[in-house]
Amino acid sequence: MGLTTKQELFVSAYCSNGFNATQAAIEAGYSENCAASIGGENLQKPEIIEEIDKYKLKVKQRHGITIESLLKELEEAREVALSAETPQSSAAIAATMGKAKLTGLDKHIVEVSGPEGSAIQIQELSRKDFKELLKKIEEKDDC
Numbered sequence: 220m221g222l223t224t225k226q227e228l229f230v231s232a233y234c235s236n237g238f239n240a241t242q243a244a245i246e247a248g249y250s251e252n253c254a255a256s257i258g259g260e261n262l263q264k265p266e267i268i269e270e271i272d273k274y275k276l277k278v279k280q281r282h283g284i285t286i287e288s289l290l291k292e293l294e295e296a297r298e299v300a301l302s303a304e305t306p307q308s309s310a311a312i313a314a315t316m317g318k319a320k321l322t323g324l325d326k327h328i329v330e331v332s333g334p335e336g337s338a339i340q341i342q343e344l345s346r347k348d349f350k351e352l353l354k355k356i357e358e359k360d361d362c
Contacts (some may be wrong), residue, residue: 220234221329222266225247225248225249226267228248228346229243229246229249230271231247232246233261234253234271234275239258240255240259240261241258242258243261244257244261268270270337283313289317289321290318290322293315293317294316294318296310297318300314
């Protein structure tokens with residue numbers, strides 16, 4: 220099923236305005252009062268997401284943009300920032316963080332595991348069971 224005219228206008232506006240869904244909804248002719256919610260709803264629709272992805276792919280191909288080319292560019296900017304007469308540490312950090320973001324390494328990852336890397340067993344306790352367990356723990360506590 221194809222997009223409606225308003226949805227096509229939304230995709231076009233969204234891709235040309237820096238990916239602002241609310242503004243795109245307004246530009247596509249939706250009411251300003253509900254543009255934010257409609258913009259959000261549109262970004263949940265698979266057919267609209269597919270059109271946006273097609274647009275992004277065309278831009279990447281047209282301009283020869285790859286993750287590798289962006290990483291190279293950011294590394295060059297980082298090196299220039301650090302080798303300047305007065306090193307620009309904030310610019311170097313921004314370039315490093317840009318590289319981390321592109322590669323997905325900017326996420327805070329916390330891995331929790333049980334003994335020897337095993338899975339942690341999760342058990343639901345009633346309030347009564349919890350109080351009994353807490354009492355046993357407190358009785359064992361030597362401090």
